[in-house]
Amino acid sequence: MTRDALAERKAASGLSPVPNVYDAEPIPDAARAEIERLLASGDLFRYTAPEGAPVAKLEAEFAEHMGVRYALAVSSCSAALFLSMKALDLPRGARVLVPAFTFAAVPSAVVHADCTPVLVEVGANMRIDMDDFRAKLAEGADAVLISHMRGHTSDMDAIMAACDARGIPVIEDAAHSLGTLWSGRKIGTIGKIGCFSFQSYKLVNSGEGGMLITDDPEIAARAVIMSGAYEHNWKKHPGLQNSFHLWQNKLPLYNMRMHNLSAAVIRPQIPLIEDRVARGLANHDHVADRLNTSPWLEVPAPLPQEVRAPDSLQFNLTGDWTDDEARAFQEAASRHGVSVQVFGLSRDNARAFWNWQFLDEMPDLPRTRAMLMRACDTRLPARLTQEDLDVIVSGILAATEAVKGA
């Protein structure tokens, strides 16, 4: 049934309309005047203006928002991850630990940087399995890339302690974690480098875009040059002048710069982050509390150090579910107007590691596989109303009952 047909049926039956979980929030009006100005002047390239380009302003504002020294705006989070590994000067073939529950673009960025992704098991709580992490670290690793997948934060205290003890750099993939706190610290500021996404399904939306943050001047300078600050364009990045002299003409230029129009779309959303995070978390917790009343469903609890910033909901089908029952649950939820995807049961899912056939080796990861076969994903944008949330809760509970009985 199409969404329109479903909405009509619900309206005719007097039931609540199906919430539209797909549309993004409108871009703040403040972006329009700036875009108009840029279109009128044709000033779209970040390095044309001698100073004050929208991309440069965004970098300053983002660095201040995160409380870090350096921020580099780029074309995507994948580009930021790639540049992170390049800026760390990892040797060809370097082993980079990556959680096995992430988006295909993450191990792809590792491959792009001529490194070897080593997939680490992820538990039923959707966070890195620390026993497997420590074992793989002991087998040898050159860097660690932590994807806080769907905003689920892995145990950063344990990860940092293990990596610091061996002097291994940590990159945080915080693409989907803008606004998440860990013991009061902003996620993305705990590792050596943090990377964010402004792709449309993330908290801040410019269609495409990414950001790399760090406090390390050498890493920042190298990433700036490799992102495409050719010749002396690095002079337009403050606070790094001495470092840039070290790297002039020594590094390849990968041209992954951000467009001025993207920055114009992002800047007015920075002040909205806090409110979006608060609404997203309230929505999530409201739905999670209700779903956790069912013996067949479980929303993984945050770790004690973690204050989440979710804009989607993940829950596990717990107890005895066959694959067929899980598929029937997906279908029943859809009939109730709620689109639920079991990660491992939807064909060609980019978050199921067995579909990453571009990897040289396909490891056996039974714990991650078991999680993916019963972990459900549903969109839950911050703008939903209480009524929308209740339709989603009732739909999921009704679908559970349809398959498992009352």
Ligand SMILES: *Cc1c(COP(=O)(O)O)cnc(C)c1O
């Ligand atoms: C979206 C996402 C990415 C990729 O971000 P892009 O900006 O689209 O490259 C990487 N990691 C995670 C966890 C994501 O959610």
